[in-house]
Amino acid sequence: MSVNVRIPTILRTYTGGQSEVPAEGATLAEVIADLEKNHSGIAARVLDDQGKLRRFVNVYVNDDDVRFEQGLETATPDGAGISIIPAVAGGC
Numbered sequence: 001m002s003v004n005v006r007i008p009t010i011l012r013t014y015t016g017g018q019s020e021v022p023a024e025g026a027t028l029a030e031v032i033a034d035l036e037k038n039h040s041g042i043a044a045r046v047l048d049d050q051g052k053l054r055r056f057v058n059v060y061v062n063d064d065d066v067r068f069e070q071g072l073e074t075a076t077p078d079g080a081g082i083s084i085i086p087a088v089a090g091g092c
Helices: 009-015 028-038 042-046
Strands: 002-006 020-024 057-061 081-086
Touching (some): 002 028, 009 042, 020 028, 028 042, 042 057
Parallel strands (some): 002 081
Antiparallel strands (some): 002 020
């Protein structure tokens, strides 16, 4: 399955500055593996040492938060849009 992955500014150093890149995979795990194959180093920023999504990284397949779906096993249908969004914290 071919999908489009929207890359946040902080991770664009891994994609040569591209804000969106194509990837292949039937599940989010496969898509991340394909991203890593083509943009070395990006998986370590999205996944923790146990291979799970990092706590402060949100990932959406189309408009669905994968944490409320099947996590890394969430299906990524052909043409889906995937967004990687680092959580932002702050305040006074």
